[in-house]
Amino acid sequence: MSEAHQEAGQKGGVRKGYVRPLDLKNGRVDMTHGSGGRAMAQLIEELFACHLGNDYLAQGNDGAVMPAAAFGAGARLVMATDAHVVSPLFFPGGDIGCLSVHGTINDLAVMGATPLYLAASFILEEGFPLADLARLVESMARAARDAGVPVVTGDTKVVEQGKGDGVFITTTGVGVVRDGEDFSGDRARPGDRIIVSGSIGDHGMAIMAQRESLGFSAPIESDTAALHGLVAAMRASGAQIRVLRDPTRGGVATTLNEIARQSGVGMMLQERALPVKQEVAAACEFLGLDPLYVANEGKLLAVVAPEDAEILLAAMRAHPLGQCAALIGSVHEDAQHFVQMTTGFGGRRIVDWLTGEQLPRIC
Amino acid sequence: MKYIDEFRDGELATGLAAAIRQAADPARRYHFMEFCGGHTHAISRYGVSDLLPDNVRMIHGPGCPVCVLPIGRVDMAIRLALEAGVTLCTYGDTLRVPASDGLSLFKAKARGGDVRMVYSSADAVALAQKHPEKQVVFFAIGFETTTPPTAVAIRQAQALGLKNFSVLCCHVLTPSAISNILESPEVRQFGTVPLDGFIGPAHVSTIIGSRPYEFFAEEYRKPVVIAGFEPLDVMQAVLMLVKQVNAGRAVVENEFSRAVTRDGNLKAQNLVAEVFELRRQFEWRGLGLVPYSGLRIRKEFAAFDAERRFAVDYRSVPDNKACECGAILRGVKKPQDCKIFGTVCTPENPVGSCMVSSEGACAAHYTYGRYKDSTGVPA
Numbered sequence: 001m002s003e004a005h006q007e008a009g010q011k012g013g014v015r016k017g018y019v020r021p022l023d024l025k026n027g028r029v030d031m032t033h034g035s036g037g038r039a040m041a042q043l044i045e046e047l048f049a050c051h052l053g054n055d056y057l058a059q060g061n062d063g064a065v066m067p068a069a070a071f072g073a074g075a076r077l078v079m080a081t082d083a084h085v086v087s088p089l090f091f092p093g094g095d096i097g098c099l100s101v102h103g104t105i106n107d108l109a110v111m112g113a114t115p116l117y118l119a120a121s122f123i124l125e126e127g128f129p130l131a132d133l134a135r136l137v138e139s140m141a142r143a144a145r146d147a148g149v150p151v152v153t154g155d156t157k158v159v160e161q162g163k164g165d166g167v168f169i170t171t172t173g174v175g176v177v178r179d180g181e182d183f184s185g186d187r188a189r190p191g192d193r194i195i196v197s198g199s200i201g202d203h204g205m206a207i208m209a210q211r212e213s214l215g216f217s218a219p220i221e222s223d224t225a226a227l228h229g230l231v232a233a234m235r236a237s238g239a240q241i242r243v244l245r246d247p248t249r250g251g252v253a254t255t256l257n258e259i260a261r262q263s264g265v266g267m268m269l270q271e272r273a274l275p276v277k278q279e280v281a282a283a284c285e286f287l288g289l290d291p292l293y294v295a296n297e298g299k300l301l302a303v304v305a306p307e308d309a310e311i312l313l314a315a316m317r318a319h320p321l322g323q324c325a326a327l328i329g330s331v332h333e334d335a336q337h338f339v340q341m342t343t344g345f346g347g348r349r350i351v352d353w354l355t356g357e358q359l360p361r362i363c
Numbered sequence: 364m365k366y367i368d369e370f371r372d373g374e375l376a377t378g379l380a381a382a383i384r385q386a387a388d389p390a391r392r393y394h395f396m397e398f399c400g401g402h403t404h405a406i407s408r409y410g411v412s413d414l415l416p417d418n419v420r421m422i423h424g425p426g427c428p429v430c431v432l433p434i435g436r437v438d439m440a441i442r443l444a445l446e447a448g449v450t451l452c453t454y455g456d457t458l459r460v461p462a463s464d465g466l467s468l469f470k471a472k473a474r475g476g477d478v479r480m481v482y483s484s485a486d487a488v489a490l491a492q493k494h495p496e497k498q499v500v501f502f503a504i505g506f507e508t509t510t511p512p513t514a515v516a517i518r519q520a521q522a523l524g525l526k527n528f529s530v531l532c533c534h535v536l537t538p539s540a541i542s543n544i545l546e547s548p549e550v551r552q553f554g555t556v557p558l559d560g561f562i563g564p565a566h567v568s569t570i571i572g573s574r575p576y577e578f579f580a581e582e583y584r585k586p587v588v589i590a591g592f593e594p595l596d597v598m599q600a601v602l603m604l605v606k607q608v609n610a611g612r613a614v615v616e617n618e619f620s621r622a623v624t625r626d627g628n629l630k631a632q633n634l635v636a637e638v639f640e641l642r643r644q645f646e647w648r649g650l651g652l653v654p655y656s657g658l659r660i661r662k663e664f665a666a667f668d669a670e671r672r673f674a675v676d677y678r679s680v681p682d683n684k685a686c687e688c689g690a691i692l693r694g695v696k697k698p699q700d701c702k703i704f705g706t707v708c709t710p711e712n713p714v715g716s717c718m719v720s721s722e723g724a725c726a727a728h729y730t731y732g733r734y735k736d737s738t739g740v741p742a
Contacts, residue, residue: 272373282364287482338734345594346373346380347410349731355710 022046027130034124034158047134048122048154051141056117056152064152066117074179080107081172087361089136089166091210093202093221094297096169097139099363102226102297103248104173105147109228110244110300112182112235113175118144120171121155125164136167147226149173181235187242188263192331193309195302197230197316198223198324199275200252204294205283207362220279225298230321237315239308245301248363250354253292255301256339257353263303266334269341269351273328293354295362303331370593371409379598380414386605393419395604396694397562398541400427400722401592407731409594419601422556423724425540425692426564428505429456430716430723431647434680436533437462439670440502443531444468444476447673450494452479452487453502454509456720461713463680468502484509484516491520491528500669501530508566510534510658511631514638517660517667529669532660535645537567538575539656543647545583549695556694560604562597563589565619572627576615584613591619638664646679648716649692688715691724698725699736705729 022042032039049057056064082103089096101118108115120140124133144151151171206222227246234241243263247255252274260267276284276291284291298321304312309327316322329341339351387393397403403423406412412421425431437460444451451468458469458480472478477497481487484501491499503513513530520528541561549556563576568589576587586607590600600618607613617623638661645657660668669675682688686708687701698704698717708714710726717725 278364285364285367336734340734343408343410344373345371345409345411345414346376347413347594348734349408349410350734352710352730355726355730 022130024130024134029124029126029128029130029133029158031126031158031160034156040156044156047130047137048156051137052120052144052151052154054150054152056150057154064117064119066152071176071178076177076182078108078111078113078175078177079172080104080111080175081170082107083168083170084363085165085168085361086207086363087165088207088210089132091222092206092219094224095136095139096167097136098143099222099224099297100169100171101140101143101147101149102224103363104171105149105226105228106246106297106300108173108175109226109231110183110246111175111177112231112244113177114232115147115149115173115175115228117174118149118151118171119153119173120151120169122157123164123168124156124158125166126158126161128166133167140169143226147228149226183241183244185243185245185259185262186264188259188265188303188331189242190265190331190333191306192242192303193306193327194256194267194269194329194331195304195309195313195316196247196252196275196326196328197227197300197302197322198298199277199280200247200296200299201276201280201284201291201294203297204251204362205280208287209283220277220283223296223298225321227298227300227321230300230316230319233315233319233322234302234312237311239312239315240305241302241312242305243301243303247296247299247301249295251291251293251295252301253290253339253351254354256351257337259301259303260337260339263331264337265331266337267329267331267339269329269339271341271344273326275324275326292351297363306330367593370591370595372595375595376414376598379595379602383419383598383602383605384416386602386609387416387419388609389418391418392557393559393605393608394422394557395419395560395562395601396422396424396544396558397597398424398426398537399562399564399567399592400430400720401565402562402590402597403427403724403727404722405592405594405597407727410731411594411597412732414598415601419605422558422694423691423727424544424561424694425647425649426506426537426567427717427720427722427724428509428535429460429720430688430692431535431540431649432457432460432504432533432716433646433648434462434682435646435678437468438680439675439677440468440531441466441471441476442675443500443669443673444471444478445474447498447675448477449498449500449673450477450479450490451500451502452481452490454504455480457502457504459713459719460716461719484512485519488516488519488523488525488528491525492523495527498527498529500673501528502533503530504533506535506537506564506567507570507635510635510639511570511628514634517638517664518634520667521664529667529672530660531669532639532658534639534658535647536656536658537564537571538578539653540647540650541576541579543650543653543656544693545579545585547693549693558585558694559608560586560588562600562604563587563615565590565592565596565622568619568623568627570628570631573615573617573623573625574627580613580615586613587615589615589617589619589623591622637661648682649689683714686715688717688725691717698728701725705733
């Protein structure tokens with residue numbers, strides 16, 4: 001960005017009254033909005049800074065300067081970045097704006113980090129309606145405000161029509177992990193229990209239901225949400241949490257396979273214990289999809305020491321984002337690192353990695 | 364889910380499993396082929412074989428539409444997309460079928476081909492309507508279940524007067540494939556593939572009815588039980604087959620009576636007969652050239668035949684030498700008998716077509732059942 005934000009901040013951008021304000025009703029993104037000149041400064045000032053504004057953004061420098069606050073001896077910084085290319089940009093339960101905030105916060109949260117700051121980078125396609133852009137930035141600002149994690153710096157680029165798909169948003173986050181509180185995918189041990197924080201497959205099916213040729217009448221809403229509050233509650237329970245992960249693309253199945261491989265263990269799930277909403281199950285059935293492979297944007301998986309499973313489950317269920325948390329399986333020794341499942345039917349099968357892509361461009 | 368969960372009930376499954384164990388004669392072995400990929404998938408996904416006694420073995424048949432699609436047919440579709448510059452529409456699984464030169468439709472798309480996944484033939488017609496400047500070709504594959512929708516699409520395109528819609532017709536017929544398996548030397552002469560009966564197709568039979576199988580039951584003395592695609596349907600069908608074998612009977616029985624009649628869907632059959640005619644022969648992957656087993660578009664609808672419109676000819680391409688898909692599709696070998704199963708050939712990089720679709724014998728075994736091949740896994 002940051003030259004432009006700098007310009008907007010330091011010089012006060014374009015003086016009010018001299019320039020016609022952005023036409024947020026009928027205007028469209030054009031190439032000048034990415035050129036580094038006045039039009040870009042105006043876009044940043046009237047749209048991005050206006051909604052996302054905070055003291056750091058207002059510094060107007062090439063980057064944001066934040067206090068290196070003391071988090072105690074042994075505290076470490078965590079950084080995560082996530083590009084968002086979802087299509088459609090607006091979907092039931094959210095949009096690419098709030099999704100881009102939640103996605104990166106969740107990546108930090110499941111590392112055990114307290115998220116502190118976000119940076120946002122926009123790639124806009126020429127011709128994209130400014131009104132839609134304003135809606136997205138507002139949604140992003142609301143999500144950041146609700147999460148208490150400010151967007152402190154940003155960047156905007158515009159590509160020619162046909163070279164993008166409306167808006168792509170990349171966010172990068174910084175958080176801090178206190179000593180002894182970090183989680184890692186290689187810590188699952190035989191005997192551990194596996195917990196999911198709520199119903200699975202909501203986000204992916206919300207996107208799918210929105211696709212042009214598939215008009216489901218049942219409203220499936222994306223579960224997009226920031227999970228750091230839930231993680232804080234889980235940490236406060238004192239349970240020995242070994243691994244936390246957010247099962248986004250590839251769904252619960254793929255995430256558990258990652259953990260099984262990293263930890264060198266096997267897993268056994270109970271199909272009957274999996275929380276799946278009725279409408280999601282029906283939509284999956286209709287399309288021949290398996291909810292285990294459908295993306296989530298507001299759920300997490302926890303691997304916990306067996307003796308603490310009930311404590312953790314209770315702590316999660318007491319949080320609004322963990323009300324439907326469920327114990328779905330356990331960890332065992334397996335040199336092959338298979339994730340298996342006892343089916344509701346009474347048989348057994350592998351729950352393998354996702355092959356190919358189940359749904360395109362979901363986050 | 365109403366009307367679904369009832370057919371996946373674990374308690375009923377336990378009861379049926381006990382009934383099968385009781386009915387199966389411990390002194391003999393039972394080998395049943397489920398013809399359809401839909402059954403293969405249900406058996407693997409729900410772990411049905413775990414509930415069957417050891418002396419009842421399921422053999423996966425060739426009824427997976429993408430598995431029997433020969434390389435040469437996929438090559439035609441790729442040539443249409445890359446050389447003729449058409450917008451090629453097809454069903455999802457077809458995208459990953461390996462073709463010549465390391466290509467697939469998916470890879471052709473990455474090379475700039477306009478390849479689209481559609482959920483129905485009607486989507487392809489709608490695309491042609493929306494983009495009159497583009498030549499839209501629907502790559503039509505599958506058995507009798509997907510054939511009527513293709514016929515509808517062609518009729519619809521004709522009614523709309525579309526000049527930019529055509530179909531690359533690769534539809535095949537189930538009864539011809541079953542005859543081919545029953546006539547194969549492995550089954551008929553050598554007995555290397557013991558076959559005591561068939562689980563007959565679910566969706567295909569809703570169209571063609573149960574009558575066409577009567578010939579097999581009579582002529583080859585093989586019992587056939589038509590079954591739905593839910594796991595309880597499969598279990599029930601196995602029980603019915605065991606009882607027929609025990610009684611020395613060989614007749615067609617219909618477990619899927621909630622959807623299948625003896626005559627099938629006459630309206631769909633008439634529509635198919637109006638638009639398509641038999642090819643003298645059609646190449647199947649695994650089965651080779653099978654007489655009168657495929658359909659082509661009738662002359663009256665030639666304007667919608669992509670083979671005529673773009674003059675793409677079929678060139679037969681041999682399978683990869685190491686690939687055992689052919690023997691697996693005929694039930695002669697099991698996926699794990701193939702040297703490249705799970706090593707060179709995986710769902711990510713399928714060499715053979717049985718590894719492509721989740722209905723294929725290899726992909727189903729790899730995805731759901733390969734824990735059975737390894738040791739040291741707790742029961």
